Each structure stands twice: as structure tokens, then as C-alpha cells.
Amino acid sequence: MAAQGAGADIVSAGEMQRALAAGIPASDIVFSGVGKTDDEIRLALAKNVGQINAESQAELKHIEAIAAEWGLKAPVAIRVNPDIDAGSHEKISTGQKSTKFGIPIEGGEAEAIYRYIHESDHLSARGLAVHIGSQLTDLAPFKKAYQALIALADDFRSKGYDVPILDLGGGLGIDYHGEEAPDFAAYGALVTSLFADKDYRLGFEPGRSIAADNGILLTSALYTKESDEKDFIIVDAAMNDLLRPTLYEAYHRIEPVQQSNRAKRTSDIVGPVCETGDYLARGRDFPSVESGEVIAVFNAGAYGSVMASQYNTRAMPAEILIHDGTVHVIKPRKSIEEILGDEHNPFAS
Ligand SMILES: Cc1ncc(COP(=O)(O)O)c(C=O)c1O
Structure with a gap:
């Protein structure tokens, strides 16, 4: 994957070291997850990872404090929770309000936190991320989530916030009955239809769809x-x-x-x-x-x-x-x- 130019989406210090050992440049690493420890945040900043996806105000404050200690600006995006049911198994659906993931769009919480990033001397805003679940076999929930993300990002930009990157997560499902390949073409067509006339750098985090069949x-x-x-x-x-x-x-x-x-x-x-x-x-x-x-x-x-x-x-x-x-x-x-x-x-x- 590294030789093909892929980056890595990681959720622990161990995965960070694994990605680096595989030859993935730190700048192409996105650090996701709801519970990064201070040690993991320190390692991410020491290695210069390209983007840390924060999932709460509390976590953001830890990232900010560590960056301040070291006189840095931490590159952060926020993972938002669009309150959308991915229609997958409940244990791998991550887009509803009832789950531990992301910062709610509803009620202005995501906006307040994004404003906080802009006002901080030790955080730099990289954009917004969404990942509503895994093993999605229907494209409709992706569409809803991406539309919500675009509406939010466009709104943030109109208010003067920098939103360079939209990280679209993973989640594309596979056919465990072995009859059909993951429909990358249909997924790609959906993404193109939604983002072609938008000026965002897009991130993709496919996991299962590229690994399961191997x-x-x-x-x-x-x-x-x-x-x-x-x-x-x-x-x-x-x-x-x-x-x-x-x-x-x-x-x-x-x-x-x-x-x-x-x-x-x-x-x-x-x-x-x-x-x-x-x-x-x-x-x-x-x-x-x-x-x-x-x-x-x-x-x-x-x-x-x-x-x-x-x-x-x-x-x-x-x-x-x-x-x-x-x-x-x-x-x-x-x-x-x-x-x-x-x-x-x-x-x-
Ligand atoms: C933030 C994030 N991105 C991407 C993925 C990969 O998902 P999938 O294997 O369904 O493509 C996961 C999986 O849990 C994840 O938590």
C-alpha cells in the first residue's frame, strides 16, 4: 500500500508505528479514534503526523495543551456525528447520536469546537471527517452523510473558517457470499456527483473493501x-x-x-x-x-x-x-x- 502511494488511517500508537515501519510518510497518516492517550498524542506530534481527527472538546484540549507545551500547532480535523443510521450491524454502525463517535453537528456543537480550533494558537484546522460505519451495502447512508458534511463545510467556509480537507472515512461493504466485488465504481460515481464541483481535498479510509478478500x-x-x-x-x-x-x-x-x-x-x-x-x-x-x-x-x-x-x-x-x-x-x-x-x-x- 505504501508503495502505491497510500497513506494510513490509524487508531493507536501501535498502528502509527506499524504504518511508519511500512514506509508510509507521517504526513500521510490520519490519527482517528475517540480515546487517544497523552502518550499517543505526544507520539503523533513528535512524528509529525499529517492530521489528528479529534472526537471531543475534551480530547482537543489535551491535544492543544501538549502542542502548547512543545510550542507547536497541532494539525486537527474534527470527526462529526451526522446522526445517520448506516444500516449495518449495530456493533459497527458509528454514525448515530447514540454512539460514542464524533461531535454532533446538531445543536451547533461541531461549529463551536471548530471555532475553538481557529481561535487557538496551538491548533490548526485541517477540516472535517465522517465515518458512519462499516460493511455498508447500501450507498444511501453514505450520500446522506456526505451531503451533511458538505452543508457543514460550505457553511463553515462562508463564515471564514478554513476547511481544506474532507475525510470521507471508510465503510464500503463487501459481499461475504462471494458473488459480487465491492462496487467501487458506484461509490466513486456517488463521490464524484457530490464533490466534483467542490474545492475540497478528499480523504478516503477504505479498510474491509480492500483487505477482506485477500x-x-x-x-x-x-x-x-x-x-x-x-x-x-x-x-x-x-x-x-x-x-x-x-x-x-x-x-x-x-x-x-x-x-x-x-x-x-x-x-x-x-x-x-x-x-x-x-x-x-x-x-x-x-x-x-x-x-x-x-x-x-x-x-x-x-x-x-x-x-x-x-x-x-x-x-x-x-x-x-x-x-x-x-x-x-x-x-x-x-x-x-x-x-x-x-x-x-x-x-x-
Ligand atoms: C475512522 C475509521 N475509518 C475507516 C475505517 C475502516 O472501515 P472499513 O473497514 O469498513 O472500510 C474504520 C473502521 O472501523 C474507522 O473506524
């Missing part, structure tokens, strides 16, 4: 338990490896790697973790599989490995990158000794 989780079947109602296909991957089905009731396309015309039965595909919520799929028509057979879970490249954990002291999967026909182990699987070695037992003799 990852496949491979798991092996362990056992099948048959019952009158359904089969349980127990596999060696679990909720700790791919949390999305458990967390969001998310659907992932799953298929045996060895394709054949086997009879299908209604099956839950479950992991070995000690929770009923540990499943990769429920009620699927799935072919009977042999013990040891490899099964592919598609679209695991976004919110997959990064949300994985070592729950039940399960080593996370190795990560393999296949690029231009060459196989690279980019994250080896940890041994149990390595996992235990990361911990300190104060009572060990």
Missing part, C-alpha cells in the same frame, strides 16, 4: 458429531482465530478445499473453544468431511487475524503471504513455550 483462513476438520437436528463439524480453528461470526453473527463463505459432489447436511461448523458461541457458521448445508480435511474460510483478510487472541492458550495461526507466486511466512505460529515465555509467573520456584 485473506483465507485454512482449518482442518477434526471430528463430526451427528444428531437428528444437525451435524457439528468440529474444526481446529475457533472464535479466537476468527471472531466475526461470534461477535457480529457474521457470515463467511466456507468450503472444503477438495471440491466434490458429496451430499450435504445441515451443519454447524464449530471450533474447540469452551463456549457455545464458538462457531464459524451455523445451519449451513455442508458436505460431510473426513477428519483432517482442509476447509477454507473466505474473506478473512479484514477484522480477522487482527482481532485474534490466544484464548484457551491456543496459538494463533501462522500467516502466509503469497505474492507474485512466492510464499512468505509473515507471522510464524508461536509455540506454546513462546506463549508461556511471554508471561511472568511470580510464584515459580
Whole structure:
């Protein structure tokens, strides 16, 4: 991505260091998130990140105080909350007033805060940001949010405020059934229709739409338990490896790697973790599989490995990158000794 000229939208000091290590210039980094710590703000200012998206007056005051301490002007945009329902899963819808995200447009709060930035000696206004949620499969909420953003930005400009950048966030959804590609063309046409005759520099933060299809989780079947109602296909991957089905009731396309015309039965595909919520799929028509057979879970490249954990002291999967026909182990699987070695037992003799 860095080689293609992309910047990075980050939400933690760790992601900042990761983006910098990948070769993304600090000036092309946008620091988002509702809860940046003072240490993270210091690091962002020390590294000269291009834009910090503030999400509250309280956070802005911390950014200002740290910039003042260092005699700097921090480049800030504000993320606004347009109170729009993204129509996605409630846990990844971020545009309504009831969520923790952004500064409400309604009631003049966003304007008061933007004025505050202009009056500060240690803040410089970079613009406005919006991100109403993830896995949006309908363009209408984007349109509403962007129209609200334009109305606000135009109004701010008419009042003499600088609004160089509009950051349009991410959120474009993918088809987890694997039938259609993300509709970048339709999204692009919408953005063009709204912004072509406007003089704003635009920022885009696509995540899932460019990453999900690049990852496949491979798991092996362990056992099948048959019952009158359904089969349980127990596999060696679990909720700790791919949390999305458990967390969001998310659907992932799953298929045996060895394709054949086997009879299908209604099956839950479950992991070995000690929770009923540990499943990769429920009620699927799935072919009977042999013990040891490899099964592919598609679209695991976004919110997959990064949300994985070592729950039940399960080593996370190795990560393999296949690029231009060459196989690279980019994250080896940890041994149990390595996992235990990361911990300190104060009572060990
Ligand atoms: C501020 C912000 N921008 C962009 C994204 C990326 O969203 P998506 O992966 O849906 O494109 C997120 C995801 O949570 C986000 O919080």
C-alpha cells in the first residue's frame, strides 16, 4: 500500500508505528479514534503526523495543551456525528447520536469546537471527517452523510473558517457470499456527483473493501458429531482465530478445499473453544468431511487475524503471504513455550 502511494488511517500508537515501519510518510497518516492517550498524542506530534481527527472538546484540549507545551500547532480535523443510521450491524454502525463517535453537528456543537480550533494558537484546522460505519451495502447512508458534511463545510467556509480537507472515512461493504466485488465504481460515481464541483481535498479510509478478500483462513476438520437436528463439524480453528461470526453473527463463505459432489447436511461448523458461541457458521448445508480435511474460510483478510487472541492458550495461526507466486511466512505460529515465555509467573520456584 505504501508503495502505491497510500497513506494510513490509524487508531493507536501501535498502528502509527506499524504504518511508519511500512514506509508510509507521517504526513500521510490520519490519527482517528475517540480515546487517544497523552502518550499517543505526544507520539503523533513528535512524528509529525499529517492530521489528528479529534472526537471531543475534551480530547482537543489535551491535544492543544501538549502542542502548547512543545510550542507547536497541532494539525486537527474534527470527526462529526451526522446522526445517520448506516444500516449495518449495530456493533459497527458509528454514525448515530447514540454512539460514542464524533461531535454532533446538531445543536451547533461541531461549529463551536471548530471555532475553538481557529481561535487557538496551538491548533490548526485541517477540516472535517465522517465515518458512519462499516460493511455498508447500501450507498444511501453514505450520500446522506456526505451531503451533511458538505452543508457543514460550505457553511463553515462562508463564515471564514478554513476547511481544506474532507475525510470521507471508510465503510464500503463487501459481499461475504462471494458473488459480487465491492462496487467501487458506484461509490466513486456517488463521490464524484457530490464533490466534483467542490474545492475540497478528499480523504478516503477504505479498510474491509480492500483487505477482506485477500485473506483465507485454512482449518482442518477434526471430528463430526451427528444428531437428528444437525451435524457439528468440529474444526481446529475457533472464535479466537476468527471472531466475526461470534461477535457480529457474521457470515463467511466456507468450503472444503477438495471440491466434490458429496451430499450435504445441515451443519454447524464449530471450533474447540469452551463456549457455545464458538462457531464459524451455523445451519449451513455442508458436505460431510473426513477428519483432517482442509476447509477454507473466505474473506478473512479484514477484522480477522487482527482481532485474534490466544484464548484457551491456543496459538494463533501462522500467516502466509503469497505474492507474485512466492510464499512468505509473515507471522510464524508461536509455540506454546513462546506463549508461556511471554508471561511472568511470580510464584515459580
Ligand atoms: C475512522 C475509521 N475509518 C475507516 C475505517 C475502516 O472501515 P472499513 O473497514 O469498513 O472500510 C474504520 C473502521 O472501523 C474507522 O473506524
